[in-house]
Every structure is written in structure tokens, then in C-alpha cells.
Amino acid sequence: MMKKSILFCLAGLMPVLLFSQKHVPVKPRILISTDIGGTDPDDNQSMAHFLMYSNMFETEGLVSSPSYGYGSKQNILTMIDLYEKDLPKLKAHIKDYPSPNALRAVCKQGKLGAAPYKGYTTATEGSNWIIKCAKKKSTQPLWILVWGGLDDLAQALHDDASIARNIKVYWIGGPNKKWSANSYAYIVKNFPNLWCIEANGSYNGFFSDNGVPDSLRSKNYYDNYIRGAGNLGKDYKSYYKGVVKMGDTPSLLYMMDGNPNNPYRESWGGSFVKFDHSPRSVYNGNTTIADTATVYSIMEFHFKGPMINIPADSACITMAVKAKIGEQKWPGYYLGNGDYVVRYCPKQTETVTYKVTSPIAGFAEQNGQFVVDNVWPGKTRSTDHKLGSNWFTDRPNPELFDGIQQGAKTVLKWRSAVMLDWGKRWAWLQQE
Numbered sequence: 399m400m401k402k403s404i405l406f407c408l409a410g411l412m413p414v415l416l417f418s419q420k421h422v423p424v425k426p427r428i429l430i431s432t433d434i435g436g437t438d439p440d441d442n443q444s445m446a447h448f449l450m451y452s453n454m455f456e457t458e459g460l461v462s463s464p465s466y467g468y469g470s471k472q473n474i475l476t477m478i479d480l481y482e483k484d485l486p487k488l489k490a491h492i493k494d495y496p497s498p499n500a501l502r503a504v505c506k507q508g509k510l511g512a513a514p515y516k517g518y519t520t521a522t523e524g525s526n527w528i529i530k531c532a533k534k535k536s537t538q539p540l541w542i543l544v545w546g547g548l549d550d551l552a553q554a555l556h557d558d559a560s561i562a563r564n565i566k567v568y569w570i571g572g573p574n575k576k577w578s579a580n581s582y583a584y585i586v587k588n589f590p591n592l593w594c595i596e597a598n599g600s601y602n603g604f605f606s607d608n609g610v611p612d613s614l615r616s617k618n619y620y621d622n623y624i625r626g627a628g629n630l631g632k633d634y635k636s637y638y639k640g641v642v643k644m645g646d647t648p649s650l651l652y653m654m655d656g657n658p659n660n661p662y663r664e665s666w667g668g669s670f671v672k673f674d675h676s677p678r679s680v681y682n683g684n685t686t687i688a689d690t691a692t693v694y695s696i697m698e699f700h701f702k703g704p705m706i707n708i709p710a711d712s713a714c715i716t717m718a719v720k721a722k723i724g725e726q727k728w729p730g731y732y733l734g735n736g737d738y739v740v741r742y743c744p745k746q747t748e749t750v751t752y753k754v755t756s757p758i759a760g761f762a763e764q765n766g767q768f769v770v771d772n773v774w775p776g777k778t779r780s781t782d783h784k785l786g787s788n789w790f791t792d793r794p795n796p797e798l799f800d801g802i803q804q805g806a807k808t809v810l811k812w813r814s815a816v817m818l819d820w821g822k823r824w825a826w827l828q829q830e
Contacts, residue, residue, distance in 0.1 A: 604648050
């Protein structure tokens with residue numbers, strides 16, 4: 399009977415053991431690069447989450463990097479204004495929240511729009527700030543959490559390559575990779591030894607409801623836990639009508655749970671494996687339905703056209719891509735000697751149709767198709783970018799897929815714990 403009682407007690411503790419947060423050895427230095435204010439308002443949701451947990455970080459930068467859309471650092475400042483109004487209630491429970499002015503002081507404007515083919519242009523306030531923070535004397539690395547494009551990070555690395563040894567990156571890739579294909583290609587080619595987590599599929603586990611209790615599901619969480627609490631809670635209703643998405647939040651969760659220097663561990667922000675090649679396919683001319691590309695890979699299309707006298711890397715062709723999401727258009731560039739090129743990164747399994755046009759007289763319209771498979775990083779090609787020993791990505795185990803999303807269950811398994819923990823902080827804002 400005694401043994402049965404002990405087993406019953408242990409069984410009751412198992413969910414607690416599974417979902418308990420692990421100690422972080424030291425408060426991490428972080429810099430967030432965000433496309434907040436662009437076309438996807440989930441960055442506003444993730445920014446609200448960050449601000450409510452900002453006591454857990456040494457925040458050194460909040461950089462607006464809208465590679466796509468029209469965001470600016472004012473979107474960050476607006477969120478900090480809301481945080482300032484809610485701060486007294488938050489500080490009633492935890493004293494060491496950063497001051498609003500301290501957060502405002504590290505808000506910087508990054509590049510507006512994507513980089514050209516070479517992957518960088520000129521320095522921005524944001525890229526210069528990345529360099530300044532990375533060069534501070536510290537026993538810790540600077541963790542750069544990228545919620546959008548890599549354009550400011552690529553610019554910073556180009557302008558001062560020495561910072562690569564002082565930084566570690568957690569990048570929410572996937573569709574963000576589409577918008578910064580050129581800066582990504584620059585980084586993997588020139589900085590293969592960068593310490594980087596490239597999360598292309600795992601983060602999707604955070605907005606999956608598979609196996610999640612009804613009260614914590616994305617469409618129900620607002621009414622059950624947020625309920626318009628505080629100024630941040632009232633504002634939260636403005637994004638997706640309060641439905642939780644927050645695809646960038648796993649980068650923060652990774653820094654909040656356990657030792658972030660060990661990407662193999664299980665954590666709220668996922669668990670990752672090393673990979674040694676970044677897939678890249680180069681096509682000279684059009685593709686057909688017989689051509690297969692790897693999901694999340696770099697596809698590089700070269701076309702021959704008229705030799706013209708314009709600056710190299712000038713945007714002068716357009717690839718209109720028809721995929722499941724609809725039609726999207728991507729700029730292509732002139733490299734000289736009649737060589738025109740455009741990069742594209744597919745984000746999911748599908749058949750894609752495209753058309754390439756240009757206002758340049760004599761450039762013939764190009765049309766093609768290709769198939770995207772669901773294996774990342776897939777087989778090695780001679781055109782791949784070779785990576786060093788510190789590049790990590792989504793776990794490929796079939797049992798860790800959530801639908802088509804590779805590695806997503808490494809985040810999904812912790813979602814209930816994360817949302818319950820966040821619910822406690824929303825309750826602080828509901829107190830009179």
C-alpha cells in the first residue's frame with residue numbers, strides 16, 4: 399500500500415517536473431532585432447511578452463529592422479509607453495524591471511527594406527548599435543534575437559567582422575528568410591563559423607494548439623487570462639483580435655529556460671541539432687516541374703539578358719511567385735555582362751509557379767515551376783554553403799514534426815507551461 403501511495407504521488411508530480419522552468423545561469427545580454435510595425439503584427443504580441451518579462455534580461459538593444467513592411471523604432475517606443483503605464487503593478491511583484499527610459503535609450507532604427515544581392519548596403523543606426531554592443535567588454539556573449547530579416551546583422555558583420563566572435567544568434571527564420579535571402583546568403587558565405595540557431599520550423603510549435611488545454615488555446619487565451627488587463631492587455635486586442643500567435647517569442651523563451659549556451663538541451667524555446675551545410679541551388683535559366691528544391695533553402699536563378707550600362711547590383715527584374723500564400727513579388731539584380739539574378743527561399747511543401755519580367759528592352763519574359771520538398775537541410779549539393787561547427791537548426795526526427803513543421807514539437811511541448819506562467823503576470827495587471 400505504501401509503494402502504491404508513493405507511486406501515486408510521483409505520478410501527480412510528473413506534469414510539474416515536465417513543465418517546470420529551469421534555472422538560467424546568468425541574466426543574459428540580449429539585443430532584439432524586430433520587424434515590428436510591418437505586415438505581421440505578431441511582433442507587437444511578442445514585444446508585450448518581452449516587456450512583461452524584461453526583468454530577466456540585460457537588454458542592450460531594441461532595433462527596428464523592417465526588411466519588409468513599414469515598421470520603425472516608433473513602433474517599439476509606443477509599446478514601451480504602454481509598459482511604462484503598467485510598470486507600477488509589475489514592480490509590486492518584481493523590483494528589478496528596467497526603467498522605460500533605459501529601454502528607450504537602446505531603441506535604434508535599422509535598415510528600411512531588404513538588402514540587395516550583395517547582402518549589405520550602408521551602415522544604419524541599428525547596425526552601428528549592434529557593433530557597439532558586441533564590442534563591450536564582457537564575460538558573456540551578446541545574444542542577438544532576430545525576429546525578422548537579417549539585414550542589420552549582415553551590415554554589422556560586414557562593417558566589423560571582429561564582432562562575430564562576441565555574438566550568438568537565435569534567428570526566427572522560415573518566412574523571414576524569404577525577406578532577407580540576400581543578407582542570409584552573405585552571412586553563411588562569409589561567416590560560416592558564426593554561432594547561430596536557425597529556427598525555420600520549431601517556432602511554429604508556439605502557435606499550435608495540438609494537445610493544448612482548451613483554456614490555453616490561441617483563440618481562448620485572451621478571454622481566460624488577459625481580459626484587457628492593464629494598458630498592454632487592452633492593446634493586445636488590437637492584434638489578430640487577441641488571438642495568440644507570437645511566432646518570435648520562442649527566441650525569448652530560449653533565453654529564459656536553462657543554459658542557452660547548450661542548444662541540444664530541451665528548453666521552452668526548443669531543442670536543436672548541428673548542421674554543416676546551408677542548402678543552395680543555382681539555376682542558369684528556368685526550372686520545370688522536374689526540379690525539386692529543399693524547403694527553406696536558397697534558390698538562385700540566373701538569366702541571360704541584354705548587356706546594359708547600369709550600376710552592378712541594380713534592381714531591375716521582378717520575379718512574381720504564385721504559391722499557396724498567393725502571389726508575391728521579389729526583386730532581381732543586374733550583376734554585369736548580361737547576368738541577371740534573383741534569390742528566393744521557399745517556406746513550405748508545395749508546387750510553385752513564377753514569372754520573371756523586366757522593363758529593360760530586350761529582356762525576354764521567363765516562366766517556370768518547381769516543387770518544394772519537406773526535408774531540411776536535405777542532401778548535400780556542390781553549390782551549398784559549408785558551415786562551421788556552431789550552426790544549429792530544427793531537429794529532423796519525424797516524431798518531432800507538428801504537421802509539416804520540422805522540430806515544432808520541441809516548442810509545443812512547453813507551450814502550456816509558458817502560457818500558464820505568463821497568465822500569472824497578466825493577473826498582476828488585473829489587481830487594483
